[in-house]
Amino acid sequence: MSGKFEPKQPVQLNPPKDDPISQEELTKADGTGEGKTCYVAIKGKVYDVTGNKAYQEGGSYHVFAGKDASRALALSSKDEKDVKSEWSDLSPDKKKVLDDWITFFSKRYNIVGVVEGATNME
Template identity: 60%
Template sequence: MSGFAEQPKKFEPKQPIQLAPPKDDLITLDYLAKCDGTNEGYPTLVAIKGTVFDVSGKDTYAPGKNYSVFAGKEPNRALASSSLKPEDCVPEYEDLPDEKKKVLDDWFTFFSKRYNIVGKLQADTGANL
């Protein structure tokens, strides 16, 4: 039996997850940076391709844990490259080869099936809001 039949379920969580309807609140980069798991009273957030996911309560994103490097950032390049290096946790990914862009798309799908979407990153206009 080929693996093609299993492909749609590839990113499905092992246990069903009830997600809230996605929000489209605008989230600034400054606010996102505060949501890195180290600031009491703030959620833990990770942005992928401009969409912000709430990963609060997931231990792997807590300070000192494997994926804490992604918290409070838009680590597109790191996710696309399967990297845990802080210097790779940047939003720019447009120059990557198509196969790495596909990996990033897969991560987006993975997150969207597990974590609530709490907003979109606000485009940096250079103005202080």
């Protein structure tokens, strides 16, 4: 994959986990409050974005926190109505955008699990 997705500073990531994360646990990990965990799911994989202030309360990407943001990322949208897991009906070019986001996230954030019962993984 192209170097355009490489982080500016090297990131040491842990091996990806496939631990089940309930929808309730994902929802609670919305970064609200000081020092709170913050997760974003994409295609059912859960990324720990806790260290990035943009996903914390008041941040420009907080709309994605505690949710599967697959559709919104594919559409390059921060509109709350687009923040959902369904993406399979999107055009091939939007699916490519989503896959690019997965590459971007996977080079920066630890995968801490998968959304329990996720049906949007492939």
